[in-house]
Amino acid sequence: MAKYDVDAEKLKQLESYIDSIEQKEGALIGVLYKAQEIFGYLPKDVQLFIARKLNIPAAKVYGVATFYSYFTMEPRGKHVINVCMGTACFVKGADKVLEEIKKQLNITEGNMSPDGMFTVDSLRCVGACGLAPVVMVDGKVYGRVKVEDVKSILDEYREGGSTQ
Template sequence: MSEHKLDDTKLKKLEDYIDGLEDKEGALINVLHEAQDLFGYLPEELQLFISRKLGLTAAKVFGVATFYSFFTMEPRGKHVISVCMGTACFVKGAEKVLNEFKAQLNIKDNNTSEDGLFTIDTLRCVGACGLAPVVTVDGKVYGRVKVEDVEGIIKEFM
């Protein structure tokens, strides 16, 4: 188990949030969302804290945290760039767009830029196939993205 020291102020906010819940039993997903909003990700120690506070097994918490793709166990950048790799986007060049983001941000394997500013991930389908290829940055949608649009999109978030 990795040993990250959890921020006590954030931990207290999470504890107050959990203590304020009427139905702790059905609150796991909401608690995980709150924890990820506070900490940016869900390290193992934080999942253990949540399991103790909710009276759930660590396996249950980990199972839910890993099942849903919007939860992450790794620290993420300040801005999250998601490139849709669904069929329509892929056919219209999403992979080239993804590779251009990685090249311009000098991102290799871990999907987060060295300065911690950007994390890149891929999605299966955004549901906006008519706008293919689609990229989202922090939820803002960019449609019909071309390789030459990448630099401008990055600059919006610098």
């Protein structure tokens, strides 16, 4: 096996998954999902490994990984916070909630907090307009969030709670 600059145990886990796939043709998206589940993101060496294991060009792996917004090539925090910025949420103050989250975590949108606990992003719409403004943490929905609610939501995850 070629030398890759990623966790060897995680790479073995991914290799076992790929080896278990009978029909490798057309398996790229499923393999990328599994790789991101294992590593938390898709580093370059993982993409190269996948390309070699599936016998496809690395450019194809990269193309698929960059086309779908689900995939990320940047490390993500243990908890991913998404703030809905759809019209209803924005009108009800989602921008202020997002600013408060970024302020409390001392990060910019799309980045990971220095402690590796959180990544914060915004979404166009989560389809829960009646609960505006909406914040999602690891898929758990918080509705009618006010700026003053941000600290308690973050504390819930800092204390190891809510791992839905």
